[in-house]
Amino acid sequence: MSDDADDDNADDKVHCARGGRHRMERRRLLGLVAVGLSSGCLGSLPGATGPRNPPDAPAGEPRDTPEVPPVRISEVDFEATDDGRLRVFGTVVNDSGAERIATVEARVSVRDEESTRSQELAVPAAGSADFAIEFEFEFDVFRNNGDLNVSLA
CATH class of the missing domain: 2.60.40.10 (Immunoglobulins)
Known part of the structure; x- marks a missing residue:
C-alpha cells in the first residue's frame, strides 16, 4: 500500500472516531435532557386547591343572580x-x-x-x-x- 492510501485510512479512522464520540456525547445529552424533563412530569398529579364551595353571601345581603328580563x-x-x-x-x-x-x-x-x-x-x-x-x-x-x-x- 502507498503512503497516500495509509493517510486516507488514517483520516477515515479519525473521522469515524470523532463521529462516534460526537454520537455518544449527543446520546448522553439527549438522555440527560429526557430524564430532566420527565422528572417534572413524573411528580404527583395536581390536586384540588381552595374551598370546594363558594363563600357565603355577606350577612344581611342575600346572593341573587340577576335574571335576564323577559x-x-x-x-x-x-x-x-x-x-x-x-x-x-x-x-x-x-x-x-x-x-x-x-x-x-x-x-x-x-x-x-x-x-x-x-x-x-x-x-x-x-x-x-x-x-x-x-x-x-x-x-x-x-x-x-x-x-x-x-x-x-
Missing part, C-alpha cells in the same frame, strides 16, 4: 335618513309567554344639545318587534360628536 333590547344601530337626519333603530325581544307592551327610549346628545324620544310597541309572546326613532340632528354631526343611549322605559 323583554329586552337585543339590537341597536343608527343610520342616516334620506334627508340626512339621524335614525336610531333596533329590535326588542320578548321571551315571556304573553304579549308585552314596551316603550323604547332613545337619548341623543350632540355637543351641548340633547334630545329624548320614545316609541311604544307591542312585542308578541316569544317574539320580537322592530323600532325606528328619528331625530332632528344631522347624521354626520352625530357620527362625529354624538352620544346615544337606548333603553326600555
